[in-house]
Amino acid sequence: MNFIEARKLVHEYIRRDEEGNVEGILAALDGVDLEVKAGEFVAILGHNGSGKSTLAKHLNVLLKASEGTLWVDGKDTLDNRYQWDIRKNAGMVFQNPDNQIIAGVVEEDVAFGPENIGVPTEEIWSRVEKSLKSVGMLKYREHSPNKLSGGQKQRVAIAGVMAMEPKCIVLDEPTAMLDPKGRREVLEAAGALNREKGITVILITHYMEEAVQADKVYVMDHGKIVMQGTPREIFSQVDRLKSYRLDVPQITLLAHELRREGLQIPEGILTKQELAEALCQLY
Amino acid sequence: MSIILDKVDYVYNGGTAYEKRALNQVSLKIQDGEFIGIIGHTGSGKSTLIQHLNGLLLASSGGIYYNGRDIYEEDYDRKELRSKVGLVFQYPEHQLFEPTVFADVCFGPKNLGLSRKESELRAFSALRGVGLPEEYWYRSPFELSGGQKRRAAIAGVLAMKPEVLILDEPTAGLDPLGRDEILNQIASMHRELNMTILLVSHSMEDVAEYVNRIIVMNQGSILLDGAPKEVFRYRQELEAAGLSVPQVTELMQELRDRGIPVSPEVTTLKEAKEAVLQAFSKHRQA
Numbered sequence: 001m002n003f004i005e006a007r008k009l010v011h012e013y014i015r016r017d018e019e020g021n022v023e024g025i026l027a028a029l030d031g032v033d034l035e036v037k038a039g040e041f042v043a044i045l046g047h048n049g050s051g052k053s054t055l056a057k058h059l060n061v062l063l064k065a066s067e068g069t070l071w072v073d074g075k076d077t078l079d080n081r082y083q084w085d086i087r088k089n090a091g092m093v094f095q096n097p098d099n100q101i102i103a104g105v106v107e108e109d110v111a112f113g114p115e116n117i118g119v120p121t122e123e124i125w126s127r128v129e130k131s132l133k134s135v136g137m138l139k140y141r142e143h144s145p146n147k148l149s150g151g152q153k154q155r156v157a158i159a160g161v162m163a164m165e166p167k168c169i170v171l172d173e174p175t176a177m178l179d180p181k182g183r184r185e186v187l188e189a190a191g192a193l194n195r196e197k198g199i200t201v202i203l204i205t206h207y208m209e210e211a212v213q214a215d216k217v218y219v220m221d222h223g224k225i226v227m228q229g230t231p232r233e234i235f236s237q238v239d240r241l242k243s244y245r246l247d248v249p250q251i252t253l254l255a256h257e258l259r260r261e262g263l264q265i266p267e268g269i270l271t272k273q274e275l276a277e278a279l280c281q282l283y
Numbered sequence: 284m285s286i287i288l289d290k291v292d293y294v295y296n297g298g299t300a301y302e303k304r305a306l307n308q309v310s311l312k313i314q315d316g317e318f319i320g321i322i323g324h325t326g327s328g329k330s331t332l333i334q335h336l337n338g339l340l341l342a343s344s345g346g347i348y349y350n351g352r353d354i355y356e357e358d359y360d361r362k363e364l365r366s367k368v369g370l371v372f373q374y375p376e377h378q379l380f381e382p383t384v385f386a387d388v389c390f391g392p393k394n395l396g397l398s399r400k401e402s403e404l405r406a407f408s409a410l411r412g413v414g415l416p417e418e419y420w421y422r423s424p425f426e427l428s429g430g431q432k433r434r435a436a437i438a439g440v441l442a443m444k445p446e447v448l449i450l451d452e453p454t455a456g457l458d459p460l461g462r463d464e465i466l467n468q469i470a471s472m473h474r475e476l477n478m479t480i481l482l483v484s485h486s487m488e489d490v491a492e493y494v495n496r497i498i499v500m501n502q503g504s505i506l507l508d509g510a511p512k513e514v515f516r517y518r519q520e521l522e523a524a525g526l527s528v529p530q531v532t533e534l535m536q537e538l539r540d541r542g543i544p545v546s547p548e549v550t551t552l553k554e555a556k557e558a559v560l561q562a563f564s565k566h567r568q569a
Contacts, residue, residue: 047458048429095456150325176456177373179324179485181525206458209530247459250488250530250552257556263563272530276537279559283543283566 001074003168003200004036004059010067011054011223028054030223031068036216038167041194041201043211043231046220047245052204055220056172059202060090073167088117091161095173097153106148106156107132107141113164124163131162134197135189151182155189162193168200169193175207187213208235209249212270219244236268251275284315284350284446284479286336286368291345293331293503305331306342307503313447313481318473320490320511321483323500324525329483332500333449336481337368366395369445373452375436379424384435385410387424391443402442409442410435412476414468430461434468441472447479448472454489466493491515491529491550499524511550531555538562 011029014022028051036042046052057063058070061083073089075082091113094100103109110128119127132138135155140148145156154174161169171190175183191213193199203210211217217234219227221244227234234241235248238256248256255269255278265278293306305328313319323329334340335347338354338361347354354364372378381387388409392402410420413434419427424435433453440448450469454462470493473480484490490497490511497514499507501524507514515521515528518536527533528550535549535558543566545558 048456048461050458173456179525180487180527181324183485206456206462208459242460245458245460251534254531254534254552254555254559257552258559261556261560263559272534272537275534276541279538279543280541283563 002035003038005071006034008068012066039198041215043214043217044204050220051223060087089166090168091166092170095176100157101145110159127163131159135159150178151185154186170202172204232268286313287348289346291342294343318494319481320494320497327500328503337365366443368447369440371450376432385420388438405442409438413438449481451483487529512548
């Protein structure tokens, strides 16, 4: 069985007026089918309001489906017995680092999660050390989080999730507020967890470049999944992506435009190395 | 018209153990009608710098002159300065609070002491200026999408009729089309309303595409200041400061390293395309 499996998942937000009468219903998720294998790195793209974050919140039962079914790690999210198990196994990191760090010292912040689920003290310490190490933040363990840069804070937040030893980590636009270096640091940390520890990573992003390293890309629009495939398959469809208010990485766009001008470059170029290689062969 | 900063220092928590020098001897001149990008890593002093330009933060030492007048003079009207130099903070939509978008945009001019009619006229032109369709004007701000809310919030500052507009990461958290729409709108305000614009951004590709001049902040000082082509020549310095150059600029470097003689002065997609095509056509003729 897949680690995450959604069948016709529907989530409706009900809008009410001041007297509490129903004004309208918005289907933020409208029949989503999704299959993620254990150990995969999946990127989810989509414009503002397309349903990405609503989907993410279902993955660790912050929201529950109005219709349809979602299994995480083989457990039905609608079954209340599994709620805590699922949350333990699918950790979440949000956009704003300042909203998710609570302690005054980095290592205490990372320890908060495991402490909360009753992990014995010695094991907490070894988990804190391991998870700070896995995101390259071990040397900051005794620092105050508010002196860290945005990228460092996000890595501490990821370490906090890792200390719960989840099988999956869901990152909801983790780099939206970061500078280029911070973005690189966070993506490298997520990539390393996936490669070295086999953690399933779900990355929600508005930066097309960040989806290039994923095994699989899903594109959402109006609560539905409208495209799925490898980054190469997805980003070779420039015009279709634009119709969903999205884009392709700058390098892919350049390759696309050069091909239109008659240069014989293959479709779906993703990185500058690939484009340089293709151009050198033509030259 | 101009803004001049002369050796501006700004020290947080001066005289305590937490003393931090956020600006260090910053001198610069901003001319009328410029479109400037400010880049720098988190904590480099960008936000501190822009808050000095309209007098929200007061320099620990040094001077700031707006149109030739010292803004720290005793009889200088700093409240008026704040209406001349409009500042759009990060995530400005969090500051929307009136029941309708239109009322929210009227709030600024009303606060300046303008009549209701004059405020409404200004709100009209500000909302047109940001390109928000009329059907959204009388709705609650909370019913709008992320990009629309952002526009409504920018309109609130535009309604103050600023001469200088400063935007702190106006595209953070928006989807690609939303980003393009907001940036195009800002570029057209620069062109058509002839406003001076300062844009704080984390996207090298965006500043390369839109602005005429880039100021690079690092550790509270100005590291580089010049046209995008000049600034992006300093790749190593930028990387050491936690920044980068646009992807197409990196690509050109890679191509030159592999023996394709493309121009090094490429910072935008359009220029990259032309540079590659030119190199290929020369090669084929030869």
